[in-house]
Amino acid sequence: MNIVILAAGQGKRMHSNLPKVLHPVAGKALAQHVIDTARTLQPEKLIVVHGHGGAVVQSTLAADDILWAEQAQQLGTGHAVAQAIPLLSAAPQTLVLYGDVPLTSAATLQRLLQAGKDALSILTVDLACPTGYGRIVRDELGHVQRIVEEKDATAEEKAVREVNTGIMVIPTARLADWLGNLKNNNAQGEYYLTDIVALAVDEGLPVRTAQPEGEWEVLGVNSKVQLAELERQHQRNIADGLLLAGVRLADPARIDVRGTLRHGRDVAIDVGCVFEGAVDLADAVEVGPYCVLKNVKVGAGTRIAAFCHFEDAIIGPDGVLGPYARLRPGTELGPEVHIGNFVEVKKSMIGAQSKANHLAYIGDAEIGQRVNVGAGTITCNYDGANKFKTIIEDDVFIGSDTQLVAPVTVGRGATLGAGTTLTKNAPPDALTVSRAKQLTLTGWQRPQKVKK
Numbered sequence: 001m002n003i004v005i006l007a008a009g010q011g012k013r014m015h016s017n018l019p020k021v022l023h024p025v026a027g028k029a030l031a032q033h034v035i036d037t038a039r040t041l042q043p044e045k046l047i048v049v050h051g052h053g054g055a056v057v058q059s060t061l062a063a064d065d066i067l068w069a070e071q072a073q074q075l076g077t078g079h080a081v082a083q084a085i086p087l088l089s090a091a092p093q094t095l096v097l098y099g100d101v102p103l104t105s106a107a108t109l110q111r112l113l114q115a116g117k118d119a120l121s122i123l124t125v126d127l128a129c130p131t132g133y134g135r136i137v138r139d140e141l142g143h144v145q146r147i148v149e150e151k152d153a154t155a156e157e158k159a160v161r162e163v164n165t166g167i168m169v170i171p172t173a174r175l176a177d178w179l180g181n182l183k184n185n186n187a188q189g190e191y192y193l194t195d196i197v198a199l200a201v202d203e204g205l206p207v208r209t210a211q212p213e214g215e216w217e218v219l220g221v222n223s224k225v226q227l228a229e230l231e232r233q234h235q236r237n238i239a240d241g242l243l244l245a246g247v248r249l250a251d252p253a254r255i256d257v258r259g260t261l262r263h264g265r266d267v268a269i270d271v272g273c274v275f276e277g278a279v280d281l282a283d284a285v286e287v288g289p290y291c292v293l294k295n296v297k298v299g300a301g302t303r304i305a306a307f308c309h310f311e312d313a314i315i316g317p318d319g320v321l322g323p324y325a326r327l328r329p330g331t332e333l334g335p336e337v338h339i340g341n342f343v344e345v346k347k348s349m350i351g352a353q354s355k356a357n358h359l360a361y362i363g364d365a366e367i368g369q370r371v372n373v374g375a376g377t378i379t380c381n382y383d384g385a386n387k388f389k390t391i392i393e394d395d396v397f398i399g400s401d402t403q404l405v406a407p408v409t410v411g412r413g414a415t416l417g418a419g420t421t422l423t424k425n426a427p428p429d430a431l432t433v434s435r436a437k438q439l440t441l442t443g444w445q446r447p448q449k450v451k452k
Contacts, residue, residue, distance in 0.1 A: 011221075026238075047087050078192055260279070264300065293308075331349075364406065397416070400418045
């Protein structure tokens with residue numbers, strides 16, 4: 001089949017310089033959701049009709065399997081589909097989707113395709129409040145006769161609750177002729193794609209309908225209000241899926257998944273957490289409130305306290321992290337590692353059972369097993385132009401407020417005294433101390449405030 005995605009609208013009510021179809025839901029552009037779903041149907045041709053902000057839309061959504069058609073003037077949905085006709089294959093069916101309707105499921109589209117194998121088929125939905133939508137007009141036998149837009153509908157037609165979603169499967173062989181016969185003598189002065197329904201009926205072609213599992217599948221976006229509502233609906237759908245799969249969510253209304261979240265058994269997630277990219281939580285992982293995890297893999301049994309930010313990191317099993325810990329890209333933690341409050345780790349490997357519990361910065365480092373990093377310790381990895389590596393071998397104890405000026409190596413079993421500034425390698429199994437001589441000045445008086 002062919003799939004045509006209409007993505008040419010300006011979206012004036014969005015009050016934004018960003019084309020409407022590029023506004024995000026769950027961290028991904030509205031139109032990208034539609035494209036990803038379309039790909040699961042394996043179309044012969046996948047065509048996106050662009051218009052407003054076309055260059056930005058093309059550069060953002062560009063892919064080898066997408067063909068582009070331009071709608072230079074927005075003259076209606078029928079006119080938009082007509083721009084794609086030169087790119088269509090001879091496949092019997094053409095499915096029309098919309099770049100601002102992101103949550104339609106592949107299963108729903110499959111049902112619509114089955115309904116339209118030898119007919120024109122329309123995805124419809126029954127709404128308690130159908131205001132603003134085109135109504136499905138049927139005859140006394142229940143056969144679809146036409147679709148009437150809200151602005152052109154009579155009072156009787158406006159009472160109809162079954163509405164058109166805009167999503168259709170159209171016989172490709174008839175599409176060009178039908179679009180060529182469209183008129184724009186309506187309240188909008190546009191060429192409506194929906195008018196092909198009456199043309200199909202006049203030719204005696206069956207018009208069939210299918211409906212989605214949920215109303216949310218066909219919700220579109222025309223304003224920031226609707227965008228926010230769609231985001232919450234989508235996130236609630238994700239949360240319900242996690243709950244059904246056994247994840248314990250403190251509040252399913254307060255979680256955001258902006259990518260994929262894989263999980264094992266007995267995973268617990270507190271409120272306000274954001275998961276971006278690809279996140280993998282193994283069995284019995286606990287994530288505290290208001291954490292942000294992006295492209296992170298977390299080993300079984302690890303506990304993450306509140307307000308942690310992790311990105312592009314691998315965390316081993318049975319770790320204890322946070323609160324207020326930060327793992328930056330390239331971090332790899334072994335089993336039973338402790339990373340405490342206000343500790344930042346960047347592009348470093350930390351071995352099993354090592355600990356950095358307080359106020360430390362570890363960057364471009366390789367740390368062995370059973371190492372204790374004291375409070376206030378930093379690796380001085382940057383000289384203003386280049387990065388250098390710090391190596392800390394197994395069983396090292398680093399005293400508080402130590403600076404390790406890279407490149408430098410601390411030998412196995414070494415101890416660094418508190419306040420040390422290490423500029424040369426520290427030998428194994430020895431105490432290394434680097435401090436200025438301590439002085440006591442007698443007779444010194446603390447400054448006092450001068451009374452005004």
